Every structure is written in C-alpha cells, then in structure tokens.
Amino acid sequence: MALKSNDANWFRPMWRRVSITVFLAIWLAWEALWNQDQFWAFLVGAALLYSLYNFFYAFPKEEPKNGEPTEPAPPPPGEDGPRP
Template sequence: MALKENDLKWFRPLWRRVAVAAFLLLWLGWELFYTKDTFWAVLVGAALVYVAWNFFYNFPKEQPNDALPPAGSADDENRQDP
C-alpha cells in the first residue's frame, strides 16, 4: 500500500519517520519482555516491518528544486528537436 500525497508531505522530515519507528520498537520490546502477550507482539512487529519498508526502504527521495530548469526557460526556447 503506497503512501498518499498528504502522508508523504507529513512524513518527509526524517525525524518523524524515526520517531514512529522508535515508538513501535519500544512498544514491541514492552510486549515481548514485560507483558509477554504474543498477539500484540505479532501485531506491533508487523506494523514495525511495514513502517521500516515504507518509511526507510521504499520512501521516495526528495528531488532538489534546481535539478530541472523551470518551464519556459531559455534552454527550452533555444533547443531544436531533429
């Protein structure tokens, strides 16, 4: 499941993604070592895997604003297509 545009904007800062992952990691540790509740440990572990995949591995890279010239610039006007 891909993240929506609003979610991408909100999670763009790295600290927010790390905070969510750290919270889930702490919760998983709580469930595994203190409560020993297997159901919640599996549920939180699955959420942590989902977050790791979408927030760190599959998260779109931010494109710099100066990578592409603005539309209608001098480069576009002087270019001749064969």
Template sequence: MNDAEQNFFRPKWRRVAITIFCAGWSALEWLTGNPFWGVIFTAMFFYCLWKYWYTFDENSSAE
C-alpha cells in the first residue's frame, strides 16, 4: 500500500465503512440470486478484512 492510500485509510471509520459496505453488498447479491457478483464482493470483503484489519499498521507514521 502506498503512502497516499495509507493516509486515506488511516481513520478507522473509513476502514469500517468500506468493510461493512462490501459485506452488505455481498449479502445483497447472494440474497437476490446473483452468485457471480456474490463471489466477487465476498472476495472483496475478505480482502478488506485482511488488508485493513489484519495487516494494517496504525502505528506507522506516513507523512
């Protein structure tokens, strides 16, 4: 992740919002019977969990 992306996602509310959005959109696609888009947004949800919650370094000082 480059510095510009890291600075944009530094506030926790943005990381929460994008993760919830992907989870909700994934559920919507599965519930409406669109498995292709359901898989895409489920993958995006897990990517958000990995990138913004598991490996995100809140202590790095990107200036």
C-alpha cells in the first residue's frame, strides 16, 4: 500500500522515518526478550516490516514540483521519432 501524498509529505524528513522504525525495533526486542509475549511481538514485528518496506523501499525518492507531471508525457500521436 503506497503512502498518500499528505503522509508522504509528513514522512519526507529522514529522521522521522528512522525514529519510528527504531522505536518499533526496540519495542519488538522488549516484547520478544523481556515480556516474551508472542501476540504483541507478532503485531509489532508486522508493523516494523511494514514501516521498513514503506519508509525505505517504496518511499517516493523525490517530491514532485508543483505543475510537473509525476510521469513523463507520452509522445504526441504521429511523432514516433526520426524516419529514414
């Protein structure tokens, strides 16, 4: 699931994404090693994997500037390139 544009803008600073991920990793270690509660360890582990994927793998690399399309426009019809 991709982040919405408002969410992506809020998570744009790297320190926010790293701090949330580190918090979840510490919480997972607490649940797994100290409390030994499998239910909470599973839930926090799933949240950690979800945050790792969304914050570091699938996160948009650049913020699109106002007025610029997010994808390049296709060439107009009839202009396939130079002809011999």
